[in-house]
Amino acid sequence: MKSFKSLFLANVKQYIRDGGTVFLTLIFPIILVVIFGFLFNEKTSETAFNIGIVEADNEIYQSVVNTLSESFNLITYDRSVNMEVLENGEIDILLALPDIDLEEFKDKEKYEIEVFYDSTKENSVIISGIIKNFFLEFEDTISGKERKISLIEKSIKDEEKVNRFNYLLPGVLALTITQLGLLGSLDFLSLREKKIIKSLSVTPLSRRMLFLSELVLRVIIAFVQTIIILVSARLLFGVTTVGNPIYLILMVLLGALTFTSIGYLLICFVKSFVAGNLLLQIIILIMMFLSGIFFPIETLPAYLKPITKVIPLSYFGDALRQVMLGLKGDYGMHMNIIILSFVLVLSSIITFRLWKWE
Numbered sequence: 001m002k003s004f005k006s007l008f009l010a011n012v013k014q015y016i017r018d019g020g021t022v023f024l025t026l027i028f029p030i031i032l033v034v035i036f037g038f039l040f041n042e043k044t045s046e047t048a049f050n051i052g053i054v055e056a057d058n059e060i061y062q063s064v065v066n067t068l069s070e071s072f073n074l075i076t077y078d079r080s081v082n083m084e085v086l087e088n089g090e091i092d093i094l095l096a097l098p099d100i101d102l103e104e105f106k107d108k109e110k111y112e113i114e115v116f117y118d119s120t121k122e123n124s125v126i127i128s129g130i131i132k133n134f135f136l137e138f139e140d141t142i143s144g145k146e147r148k149i150s151l152i153e154k155s156i157k158d159e160e161k162v163n164r165f166n167y168l169l170p171g172v173l174a175l176t177i178t179q180l181g182l183l184g185s186l187d188f189l190s191l192r193e194k195k196i197i198k199s200l201s202v203t204p205l206s207r208r209m210l211f212l213s214e215l216v217l218r219v220i221i222a223f224v225q226t227i228i229i230l231v232s233a234r235l236l237f238g239v240t241t242v243g244n245p246i247y248l249i250l251m252v253l254l255g256a257l258t259f260t261s262i263g264y265l266l267i268c269f270v271k272s273f274v275a276g277n278l279l280l281q282i283i284i285l286i287m288m289f290l291s292g293i294f295f296p297i298e299t300l301p302a303y304l305k306p307i308t309k310v311i312p313l314s315y316f317g318d319a320l321r322q323v324m325l326g327l328k329g330d331y332g333m334h335m336n337i338i339i340l341s342f343v344l345v346l347s348s349i350i351t352f353r354l355w356k357w358e
Contacts, residue, residue: 050090075090081094114154131151174320193271211348221256259316262347265351267280290308290311315331315340
């Protein structure tokens with residue numbers, strides 16, 4: 001225990017002395033929160049979604065249909081449509097325009113459009129923001145700058161409304177912990193390249209003790225990062241999470257352990273710090289864009305979707321989103337935990353088999 005304590009304190013001192021590492025692990029998460037918060041807390045960008053619209057026989061309806069069909073997959077329904085089209089995922093959102101002609105619209109002080117969506121599905125929440133922006137532009141072409149259109153959002157589920165940034169926040173946390181785990185192994189790689197690790201091989205210090213000290217340090221930093229991200233999101237953008245905090249702690253712990261073990265596994269295949277840094281950065285970029293942590297997997301091309309299922313970050317991000325927002329994910333929570341635990345155990349076993357002191 002004494003040797004572990006000394007080794008752990010040495011790792012802490014090395015971590016604190018490295019200003020770049022401190023910045024990346026503690027300050028960079030705040031920057032991510034600020035950037036994504038300003039970009040997506042209110043606004044969002046267009047993508048391919050299925051929009052349902054209830055048929056009406058008037059110029060306003062025709063104009064809306066013509067404009068929406070240029071950018072989205074539009075499906076029309078008669079007035080007998082029910083909410084099953086939303087529940088079964090046939091469409092992402094359903095618009096119900098009142099049966100009113102253009103002249104009546106210009107005379108009315110307020111024009112209400114009902115927007116039905118499923119708040120437990122990410123696509124539905126995203127598209128609701130897109131529709132808001134669309135009708136602002138649409139109204140400019142119809143009645144100038146005078147605002148008459150009012151969107152009445154109605155969720156078919158009794159869930160707390162969540163905007164785009166709420167969905168991105170778990171992804172920011174997942175990516176931050178992933179970077180911590182993967183890039184943290186570079187410190188060990190640097191020591192190995194400088195022959196410092198080789199000198200430790202002649203001491204009573206075991207490989208497991210060295211590895212354990214690194215895991216403990218990464219876990220502690222991961223919890224600090226989690227607090228920083230959640231507090232920043234709360235203070236700057238008023239974002240709160242609704243999930244069980246105990247589950248969040250367990251998922252952060254599992255994620256930190258898993259990606260730290262993956263990081264140490266990957267550096268077993270390189271000999272220099274430069275090569276290791278390049279390899280890890282490439283892995284992080286691939287996982288970031290193909291894991292679905294920042295946008296729905298459904299928006300990816302069909303040939304890329306199978307890749308998401310072999311990326312650990314896909315399951316970690318999905319688990320954090322379920323825990324933090326209390327919403328349905330792409331995978332079951334049990335599957336997320338099983339996959340991450342399997343990767344943790346497998347990568348740890350392989351790492352010890354491939355371990356080299358020099």
